[in-house]
Amino acid sequence: MAINTNYQNNDQYLAQIQQQQARTQAQTQAAQQDDKAAESAGAAGQTAPAYQVNLQTQESTDNAQGVAATQKGLSADQIRALHDDMAKQQQDFLAMMTQKNITNQAGLAANAKGEAGALNGIETGAEERNGLSFDLPAVGNTPEEAQAAISEGGQYSVDAVAERIVSMAQNIANGDSKKLEEMRNAINKGFEQAGKQFNKIYGNQNMPQITQDTQNEIMKRLDNVQKSYQQQNDQQASKVNAVAGKEM
DSSP states (O other): OOOOTTSTTHHHHHHHHHHHHHHHHHHHHHHHHHHHHHHHHHHTTOOOOOOOOBOOOOOOOTTSOSOOOOOOBOOHHHHHHHHHHHHHHHHHHHHHHHHHHHHHHHHHHHHHTTOTTTTTTOOOEEEEETTEEEEEOOOOSSHHHHHHHHSTTSTTSHHHHHHHHHHHHHHHHTTOHHHHHHHHHHHHHHHHHHHHHHHHHHOSOOOOHHHHHHHHHHHHHHHHHHHHHHHHHHHHHHHHHHHHHHHO
């Protein structure tokens, strides 16, 4: 699924995610090997050496150019904690991305109806968290421009918002069914946060129908992604079984 180019820094974020995933996978595998070595050493009455690993840590510069690498010696438990922390950051980031998009979409729907103060909660431009950033598409300030933004082909239409969010979730999950479910939960959290913010800004109102339509579309697309993951897993399992059958 193609990444929507509305986010100018999306490629940079995804590159960071992929690098983090590759490093964490390698570190986790090494930690597992160390645990096995520790078990073997313990069985033999020996003391296993503490596991150390060099970790490349990315640090964003003020001008967003270049990456500073810092090496740290970490234990196996610290690596697992780092893995968990990265996963939480990804979930928080996707929840924020969802909340910002949906709050804007709901505000535009209100503005399209000519409701007073409907642009109060709309944000545009760059958003950043934990050194990762994305851009919220700019929108006009008239009811006509708001209607165009949420209509088919607009920056905040059901399809455009669903594409942005699902593409990000899919790229973070990277074929992992469990992680995709975590992304689903993060997205639902983002919708919940958007609902609370909308009610706070515009009074005790229900979210516009377009937001529910968008949530339904996102969940439908995530279901399809999950099915594709399952098919890939089934195909891989069949290949493994076929090879095992030939070796018997």
